[in-house]
Amino acid sequence: MPDKEAIFAPLLAVGDFDKTVHEPARLMLLSILSVLDQADFVFLHHLTGLTRGNLSTHMRRLEEAGYVRIEKEFVDRRPVTGLSITPEGRTALKDYRDKMRQFLDELE
Numbered sequence: 001m002p003d004k005e006a007i008f009a010p011l012l013a014v015g016d017f018d019k020t021v022h023e024p025a026r027l028m029l030l031s032i033l034s035v036l037d038q039a040d041f042v043f044l045h046h047l048t049g050l051t052r053g054n055l056s057t058h059m060r061r062l063e064e065a066g067y068v069r070i071e072k073e074f075v076d077r078r079p080v081t082g083l084s085i086t087p088e089g090r091t092a093l094k095d096y097r098d099k100m101r102q103f104l105d106e107l108e
Helices: 004-016 024-034 041-048 052-064 087-107
Strands: 068-075 078-085
Touching: 004 087, 024 041, 024 052, 024 068, 024 078, 024 087, 041 052, 041 078, 052 068, 078 087
Parallel strands: none
Antiparallel strands: 068 078
């Protein structure tokens, strides 16, 4: 009889994924920011379809992890929130992608 731990070990590796990145909305946000120099909050709100509160919560979580930089300024007396991915965020996204590829390859 095959060793169950050996069979299921690759499947259990999903538990080692960075949970900050693994959450679908945050994965989407990091992916978007990875191809842009910077994006403003309104642009991300419209692009993703997330509510303002939900987007704000996810961005705060990514900022706390050091994966995004949030800069607030006033333009023509209006507040503008600029968001960009940090080098740590790029590394986390790349590591996540590499682990996910390996995970999926092991399923075959």
